[in-house]
Amino acid sequence: MLMRHDNSKLTSWENHSRRWGANPKGNADNTIPPYTATILGAPAFVQYDGTGTFYPSAYANEKLLFIITAKNYREHTEHLTEGQVALFETYPETFRMPVYPSKRDTRYSDFIHKNVKLNALSAKLVEGGNGVTGTFGAVPFPFPANGQELIWNSQFAPMLAATAGEINIATVYPSGETQLWARQEDRYFEIFDEKISREKFSGTTAEVMLLFTAPARERGKAVLVHEYADLSHSPRNAWQYMPGTRRVRRAPTIAYDFPDGPGGLRTVDDALMFIGATDRFTWKMEEQREIYVPYNNNALDDPSMKYAQLLTPYHLNPDAMRYELHRCWVLVGILKPGERHIYGKRRLYMDEDSWAGLLADNYDRQEKLFRTNMRSFVNLYDMPGMGPRVEIYHDLRQKAYQANNLVNEMKGPPRLMSEGWPEGYFSPSNLRAIGK
Numbered sequence: 187m188l189m190r191h192d193n194s195k196l197t198s199w200e201n202h203s204r205r206w207g208a209n210p211k212g213n214a215d216n217t218i219p220p221y222t223a224t225i226l227g228a229p230a231f232v233q234y235d236g237t238g239t240f241y242p243s244a245y246a247n248e249k250l251l252f253i254i255t256a257k258n259y260r261e262h263t264e265h266l267t268e269g270q271v272a273l274f275e276t277y278p279e280t281f282r283m284p285v286y287p288s289k290r291d292t293r294y295s296d297f298i299h300k301n302v303k304l305n306a307l308s309a310k311l312v313e314g315g316n317g318v319t320g321t322f323g324a325v326p327f328p329f330p331a332n333g334q335e336l337i338w339n340s341q342f343a344p345m346l347a348a349t350a351g352e353i354n355i356a357t358v359y360p361s362g363e364t365q366l367w368a369r370q371e372d373r374y375f376e377i378f379d380e381k382i383s384r385e386k387f388s389g390t391t392a393e394v395m396l397l398f399t400a401p402a403r404e405r406g407k408a409v410l411v412h413e414y415a416d417l418s419h420s421p422r423n424a425w426q427y428m429p430g431t432r433r434v435r436r437a438p439t440i441a442y443d444f445p446d447g448p449g450g451l452r453t454v455d456d457a458l459m460f461i462g463a464t465d466r467f468t469w470k471m472e473e474q475r476e477i478y479v480p481y482n483n484n485a486l487d488d489p490s491m492k493y494a495q496l497l498t499p500y501h502l503n504p505d506a507m508r509y510e511l512h513r514c515w516v517l518v519g520i521l522k523p524g525e526r527h528i529y530g531k532r533r534l535y536m537d538e539d540s541w542a543g544l545l546a547d548n549y550d551r552q553e554k555l556f557r558t559n560m561r562s563f564v565n566l567y568d569m570p571g572m573g574p575r576v577e578i579y580h581d582l583r584q585k586a587y588q589a590n591n592l593v594n595e596m597k598g599p600p601r602l603m604s605e606g607w608p609e610g611y612f613s614p615s616n617l618r619a620i621g622k
Contacts, residue, residue: 206294206302207328208539209513217511218476221539223293228567237568238351238601241575243484244565245289254283254478254509265478265511267535269547269558269580276582277500285478288510290539294344294571297380298324304384311335316465317416318342322377322384325541333469336517340534341461342391343542346569347378348607351600352399354493354592357449360585362499365448368400371600374612377415389415393612397620405429408621410614411440417463425614427621434617442466443528451588452559452579459534459543459559460519466527467519474513477535479544481510483562486576489594496594501587502578507562513538514545521551529557537563540572556583568602575599 210221225244228234232242254262256278263271273281301323309326310319315334318326325342327335355367372395376388392413398404406429414420424440427433440446441462443453455462485491486506496503515536521527531553535545540563548557559579566573577590593599610616 206299206324207541213476213513218288218513219290221290223291225291225565226293226295227570228565232567234567239598240487240489241484241564241567241599243482244291245286245482246484248286251285251287254285256281262478265476267477267533267545267547267558268555269545269560270478272555272558272582273501273580276585280498280504281501282504283478283509284504284507285509285511286482288512289482290512292565292570292572295380295569298344298378298571301384302328311338312416312418314418314465315469316418316463317414319416321415322387323380330471330515333471333517333519334464336471336515336536337460337464337469337519337534339515339541340517340536340543341458342377343458343536343540344569344571345375345378345573346373346566346600346602347376347380348374348603349600350603351593351598352596353590353600354594354596355447355588355590356493356497356592357447357451357588358497358499358586359449360499364493364497366400366493367398367404367448368596370397370399371395372603372607372611373600374603374607389420391415395612395617395620406621408617409437409440410612410617412612413462417465422462425617427617429621432618434614443526447579447588447590449586449588451557451581451584451586452590453528456546456548456557456559456579457577457590458574459536459546459561460532464519466522466525467532468522470518470520472516472518472533474538475516475535476511477514477545478509479512479514479535479537480507480560480562481512481537481544482564483508483575484564486562487564487593487599489598491594493592493595496592497589500585501580502589515541537572542572542574557581 212220256274259274305326308320325339330336350372357365374393377391394411396409398407408427410425412423424437426437517534519532529548530551531549533547546559561577562575579588
C-alpha cells in the first residue's frame with residue numbers, strides 16, 4: 187500500500203489532478219469501469235433547477251442489469267455484506283436489490299484536489315489517534331497506513347460546506363406504523379469552506395443547529411453541536427434547548443451510543459455510518475472488496491414518490507433504490523476492553539473513490555449482528571461531487587428501520603448556503619432564540 191509520505195509516489199499522483207487516492211483502473215471483469223472524471227457539476231443534458239431542488243439523475247434511462255432477491259442472493263455473496271445477506275434472510279418476500287451499471291464519472295472541485303495533496307504531506311494523527319492535525323478541505327490520508335487513519339478519512343469525506351433546509355426522519359415498524367419527525371437543519375462545515383484558507387482554519391470542523399418542527403411534542407426543541415478535528419484536545423460540545431424549561435443546557439451525553447431519532451434505532455455515532463470520537467474502538471483495515479452499494483440513488487428523493495409509497499414495512503421500497511458494484515475500503519472497529527458501547531464490533535464499507543461510508547454492519551457485545559445501515563449516494567451538483575443523501579438504519583431484532591434526511595414531501599434537499607449566517611449564529615446564546 188502506498189504510504190502518504192512517499193514523495194516519489196505523491197509527485198506521480200500530483201500529475202493526475204483528478205485522483206486522490208483511489209485506483210483509477212477498472213476491475214478484471216469490467217464490471218467496475220475505469221475512473222473517467224468527466225462530470226463536474228450538472229451535465230448539460232440534465233434539467234437541474236439549482237441548489238435546494240431535486241437532483242435529477244444523469245442515468246435515468248439506463249437499463250437494469252439484474253435484481254438480487256432471496257432466491258438468488260447466494261449467487262452474489264462475493265459482493266454482499268453480512269448485513270445485506272441478513273436483510274435477504276430476514277425479509278425474503280420483500281427485500282431485493284436492483285443492480286445497475288457502475289459509474290465512476292464524477293469528480294470534485296479543484297479546491298478539494300488541491301487540499302488532499304497538501305494533506306498527504308501535512309496531516310497527522312494526534313497521540314492516541316482520537317483526532318487529526320494538519321488537515322483541511324479534504325480527506326487527511328489519501329494513502330492510509332492503518333485503520334485509525336482510514337476512519338478519519340471516512341469522517342472527512344467531501345460534503346457541502348454550508349446547508350440549510352427542512353428534512354423528515356421516519357421510523358417504520360413491522361406493522362407499517364410510521365413515526366415521522368421534521369426538523370430544520372443548518373450545517374456549517376468549516377473544514378470544507380473555500381472562503382477561508384488552511385492557515386485560518388480554526389479546528390472546528392462542523393457547527394450544526396437543529397430545530398424540531400414536528401411532531402407537536404418535539405416542536406421547539408433545539409440542539410447545537412460543535413465538532414472538532416482534534417477530539418483528544420477538544421471533545422464534541424453539545425447544547426440542548428427544551429421549550430418546557432425554556433433553558434439551554436449542556437448535553438454531554440449526545441455522543442457515542444446515545445440513542446438518536448424516533449424509536450432509538452440508531453446511535454449518535456451511527457451518523458455518516460460513523461462519526462465522532464474514535465477512542466472506544468480499535469480500528470483495523472481489512473482487504474478491499476467489490477460490493478454492491480447504494481449509488482446514484484436519485485429516485486429515492488423524487489418528489490413524485492410520496493412517503494405512503496416509499497416507507498414500506500421492513501425497509502424502503504426497493505423500486506426507489508439503485509445499487510452499483512464498487513470497490514470499497516473495509517474497516518473493522520473492535521470495542522476496547524473496559525470501554526462502554528452497545529456495539530462490540532462494527533464493520534464499515536467505504537467507497538474507494540470518495541472515502542465516504544456507504545454501508546455499516548453493527549454487532550452486539552457477543553459479536554452477533556443486530557443492526558445494518560446504509561446511505562444513498564448521488565452527484566451533488568451544487569457541491570460538486572458525489573455525496574450522501576438518505577441514511578437508513580435497520581434494526582434486525584425489532585424488524586424496524588429509520589430513514590433520515592428524507593425530502594420527498596419537503597421543498598427539496600437542503601440548499602447550499604453560500605451567503606452563510608450572521609456572526610454568532612452557531613452559539614449557545616443563540617440557541618434559545620432559535621427554539622420556540
